[in-house]
Amino acid sequence: MQETWRWFGPDDGITLRHIAQAGATGVVSALHEIPAGELWSEEAIHQRKAMIEAEGLSWSVIESIPVHNDIKARTGDFDRMIENYRQSVINAGKAGVKTICYNFMPVVDWTRTNLNYTLANGSQALRFEMADFAAYDIYILKRPGAEGDYPPEVLKRAESYLQTLNGDEMAQLERNIIAGLPGGEGSHDRDSIRRSIQLFNELGTDRFRENLFLFLQEVIPAAESVGVKMCIHPDDPPFSLFGLPRVVSTAEDARALLAAYPSPSNGLTMCAGSFGARADNDLVAMTREFAERIYFVHLRNVIREADGSFYESDHLDGDNDMVGLIRALLEEEGRRRGSGDGCEIPMRPDHGHLMADELQMGSARPGYSYVGRLKGLAELRGVIHALKALG
Secondary structure, three states: OEEEEEOOOOOOOOOHHHHHHHOOOEEEEOOOOOOOOOOOOHHHHHHHHHHHHOOOOEEEEEEOOOOOHHHHHOOOOHHHHHHHHHHHHHHHHHHOOOEEEEEOOOOOOOOOOEEEEEOOOOOEEEEEOHHHHHHHHHHHOOOOOHHHHOOHHHHHHHHHHHHOOOHHHHHHHHHHHHOOOOOOOOOOOHHHHHHHHHHHHHHHHHHHHHHHHHHHHHHHHHHHHOOOEEEEEOOOOOOOOOOOOOOOOOHHHHHHHHHHOOOOOEEEEEEHHHHOOOOOOOHHHHHHHHHHHEEEEEEOEEEEOOOOOEEEEOOOOOOOOHHHHHHHHHHHHHHHHHHOOOOOOEEEEOOOOEOOOHHHHOOOOOOOOHHHHHHHHHHHHHHHHHHHHHO
16 A cells, blocks of 8 residues: 655645655645635645655545535535635646545545544543533524424533533634634535535435436536546544435445546545444445445544444554454455556555654644654554555
8 A cells, every 4th residue: 555644735834754664655645825715726736745755655546626615515606616616626637646536525634623632641532522512502502493403411521521611621622623624625614504504404314315316417527537536434433413414424325426436537535534433334344345436545533422423543443453454455456456557556544643752742734743654654554564564
């Protein structure tokens, strides 16, 4: 597998030289300065690609060309934005960047309630706590009907949790949930998120899924024309938030998506932490079923709790079978080598614990510390080398 690393561009405190020192050979990045819905020009793509290659690295994956919420809802100026998206894909392909990860989550991108969950060893992880999310949804955002989306035991804990919060803590919880996380598509305030939630909840799951399939029909032909692989990222977490539709959360969702536009350019990102936050998602089975259409991999692990809460564990010490997952991916690489259709699948260590000196520095993006990801990459590299040695 090709070892890659998420890089947030020239303003990232972790430099390209740091990435090379970590042993990665590929970079996963985006033109974060370009707003969602606007065109990625050939010139801008070439400039960023040249910057990456000057350090002896390759721009392996674009993550992401954001899909604007107007495209997802098919409202506002979505026709122009879709044309911009098509042309951006074509420009990326012509520049030689042939894998594009994207997501189709409405309103909120990847969501956590605690960005500094302290583990027993003193390092800090990302956590999603269902009762804390319910407290925000019901008592701070005051979404109509929110109480009906949670079981009684979560409602009880949510009310108790709310009583422990002061004003600053309530504001921090809100920032964690709606103000945008690294790689997301932007941030909301309370009024804007209420409006967006209402729009997508009125749309409903079936129509939202239809909008995703329409997006595929409009964009995949452009990807095919320049040999680009589009690989959708699963919902994170893979269940409804704020009552919103979720359409890339399960194996059945993946089957429907791949069947909706059966093209080699329509594929998946296997995010172990996102799909793996649901106990009913068998990651190894899913990898074997969808192997030919998996073009990018996020390797991270989680420890799940019965109510849907979870936190991000060490890469090899969670509820997901990381060794079995990597074995299935290596088998798919072997099949690709045998058939002559390419071999290495780019993977990156997704997220990492905040630890060591970075705990005091205060500059690391949530989930994207250098030392934590370096530790994860080393662990994953060890598994890959061991499995290859065993044959």
